[in-house]
Amino acid sequence: MKSKNREIKRTLLPYFSFLITICLAGMVFAQEEKTLEELLNTKISTAIKYDQTIFDAPASVTIITSEDIERYGYRTLDEVFKNISGFYVSSDRTYAYLGSRGFSRPTDYNNRVLLLINGHSLNEMISGSMPLETELAINFDMVDRIEIVRGPSSALYGTSAMFVVINIVTKAGNRVDGFHLFSETGSYGRLRGSATFGKELDNGMDISISGLWTDIKGENLYYEEYDDPSTNYGIAKGVDYDKNYGVLAKITYGDFSLQGIVTSRKKGIPTGAWEVNFNDPAAKTIDKHKFIELKFDHKLAADKNIVLRGYLDQYGCDETYPYEIDWLEISSNDWLGGEFKFQWDLKSNNRLIVGAESQYHFRAKYKAWDEEAVYFDGNFPFYIFSLYVQDEYQIKKNLSLTFGIRRDEYSTVGSSTAPRAAVIYHPFQSSAFKLLYGEAFRAPNIFEVHYEDEEAGYRPNLNLKPEKIKTMELIWEQQVSDQIFGFISLHNYEMRDLIDWVVDPEDDFLQYQNIGKVKAWGLELGFNARLKNGLWGYTSYSFQNATDSELKENLTNSPKHLLKAGLSFPVFNHFYASAQFLYETERITVYGTSTDPFLLSNMHFSSKNLFDHIKVSLSIKNLFNTKYKFPGGYEHIQDAIIQVGRNFIVKVKYTF
Numbered sequence: 001m002k003s004k005n006r007e008i009k010r011t012l013l014p015y016f017s018f019l020i021t022i023c024l025a026g027m028v029f030a031q032e033e034k035t036l037e038e039l040l041n042t043k044i045s046t047a048i049k050y051d052q053t054i055f056d057a058p059a060s061v062t063i064i065t066s067e068d069i070e071r072y073g074y075r076t077l078d079e080v081f082k083n084i085s086g087f088y089v090s091s092d093r094t095y096a097y098l099g100s101r102g103f104s105r106p107t108d109y110n111n112r113v114l115l116l117i118n119g120h121s122l123n124e125m126i127s128g129s130m131p132l133e134t135e136l137a138i139n140f141d142m143v144d145r146i147e148i149v150r151g152p153s154s155a156l157y158g159t160s161a162m163f164v165v166i167n168i169v170t171k172a173g174n175r176v177d178g179f180h181l182f183s184e185t186g187s188y189g190r191l192r193g194s195a196t197f198g199k200e201l202d203n204g205m206d207i208s209i210s211g212l213w214t215d216i217k218g219e220n221l222y223y224e225e226y227d228d229p230s231t232n233y234g235i236a237k238g239v240d241y242d243k244n245y246g247v248l249a250k251i252t253y254g255d256f257s258l259q260g261i262v263t264s265r266k267k268g269i270p271t272g273a274w275e276v277n278f279n280d281p282a283a284k285t286i287d288k289h290k291f292i293e294l295k296f297d298h299k300l301a302a303d304k305n306i307v308l309r310g311y312l313d314q315y316g317c318d319e320t321y322p323y324e325i326d327w328l329e330i331s332s333n334d335w336l337g338g339e340f341k342f343q344w345d346l347k348s349n350n351r352l353i354v355g356a357e358s359q360y361h362f363r364a365k366y367k368a369w370d371e372e373a374v375y376f377d378g379n380f381p382f383y384i385f386s387l388y389v390q391d392e393y394q395i396k397k398n399l400s401l402t403f404g405i406r407r408d409e410y411s412t413v414g415s416s417t418a419p420r421a422a423v424i425y426h427p428f429q430s431s432a433f434k435l436l437y438g439e440a441f442r443a444p445n446i447f448e449v450h451y452e453d454e455e456a457g458y459r460p461n462l463n464l465k466p467e468k469i470k471t472m473e474l475i476w477e478q479q480v481s482d483q484i485f486g487f488i489s490l491h492n493y494e495m496r497d498l499i500d501w502v503v504d505p506e507d508d509f510l511q512y513q514n515i516g517k518v519k520a521w522g523l524e525l526g527f528n529a530r531l532k533n534g535l536w537g538y539t540s541y542s543f544q545n546a547t548d549s550e551l552k553e554n555l556t557n558s559p560k561h562l563l564k565a566g567l568s569f570p571v572f573n574h575f576y577a578s579a580q581f582l583y584e585t586e587r588i589t590v591y592g593t594s595t596d597p598f599l600l601s602n603m604h605f606s607s608k609n610l611f612d613h614i615k616v617s618l619s620i621k622n623l624f625n626t627k628y629k630f631p632g633g634y635e636h637i638q639d640a641i642i643q644v645g646r647n648f649i650v651k652v653k654y655t656f
Helices: 002-029 035-040 066-072 077-081 229-234 446-450
Strands: 061-065 087-091 096-100 114-117 143-150 164-170 178-186 190-200 206-216 242-253 256-268 284-301 304-322 326-347 350-369 374-379 382-396 399-410 414-425 431-442 467-479 484-503 510-530 536-548 561-571 575-584 598-607 614-621 629-631 640-642 647-655
Touching (some): 035 484, 035 510, 061 066, 066 561, 066 575, 066 598, 087 629
Parallel strands (some): 114 164
Antiparallel strands (some): 061 143, 087 096, 143 164, 178 190, 190 206, 206 242, 242 256, 326 350, 350 374, 414 431, 431 467, 467 484, 510 536, 561 575, 575 598, 614 647
């Protein structure tokens, strides 16, 4: 054990040296660059449903800009969150999962996180899932910024907004301004291409549309738990494939905007999850998302604004699990919705928002069958009606109070009320102290409430209640100079009525019940520097202590310490070189074992416009080929799942 600790310390020495270098570089070179100041003054709407800066938002907020995406080579949301303070990512080689402040339950499909695209929610209601990896098949070249709002936000958004709300804001056509093509190739038979068009027409209509296609053959993987001649000696060959495509479009004209998305991903299951035939290419899952939304945003007067929007969403998931015969599952969720929001500046220092939202889920269907029998087949339509109100009062020029509350009525699982409050004090123009309190909930999903299979021993529970969380947070944000921004956050939360499997000791039947309770506290701190010579850097540290308050045990899949850093700098006037580092401590698995701590390093090289039309980039992920694992779920016989080794991606982009 002592030798292992010494090895970890030696591994971390370069990391700490890197952190110190960034901080010293920031202090030495920061003088006149305005890039960071522009970032801090960026108007975001996710935190409070109208435009505010980071300093004024009643939450801890991070903005990832299109420049960040280009410099660091982000292609999916999970790649972004691996480098954001307070978050961590898991993968079971089929889906990626997002953890926040020490909480990430195995195989929860991200149902305690809310994802928006231009303010439109992508979470479905069969399992509450949120796409985090390639199942969200959009071209990140089309992303203007990603707004990340930590903490409970059900007071504005309702269910699932327990730990974070993520809003992907896409570029307007006038920012795309032309026709773009790119192609990629890389490790594991990677092929990827995209076509994008954007333009603002003479009549003021703004159009943007982008299509993406990906085909990845995947790795051949070895799992010692399957090392037997009957299971190909533990080698999963050709079953880690990932094929996806997507189209994203938006049209804006005057007060009206129309947006939509179509995405699809087919992913192989290489781990033998759910005890399927190991190394069988028939084991797969197909996820599809579609929506279309029409929005009207009109200023009635200087002090009044109205927003109306209506939308239609479709989600589908087809799964194949090969045993002696194939077990098939289909999830299908289709819904109509609408929202009304009225903003009224009662006085120059008092802004009121009232709103109402309604959804009718006319198809909430789950079916499981094989060629011999249908084991479950049910459609459970339901509706939701919500009212919310929020008031921001500027007590003094440098002191504000925000209070909001939302009531959600479900036709199936009753109602939930979620309040929140914030006090924000600016002792100086470059400082913000925030005291935040918030509550949030997650309504039980269709699978948890209704799934029944007498032969397999599953029982429904029509009396499930929503999960709930209460959070307190104290934040200090400080602009150290025109080029350096720092923050520190202390948070504490309590979750109750967590929904989890319970085995009835009388008949061994499984049923979802409200049994869990979690208490947690933590610390986050970080710095972001954007210097006058083009040098960018960030560093953060997070401590998170989350425990099951009934079992008096640390939560599974919850690393206590996270260290992250990144550096990006110009090379030869035409290129950028970027490096990112991530260190995390061990996580406890569902089988009581622990993963090893690890340090990951990524490199990315990108060009500016060459010959006015071409950009090229090279990404090297897991530069030192670190062997590391993430905890799996109860569906795996492996306690932890091996992750991707060193790999590279080459991209060429051409602009017409």
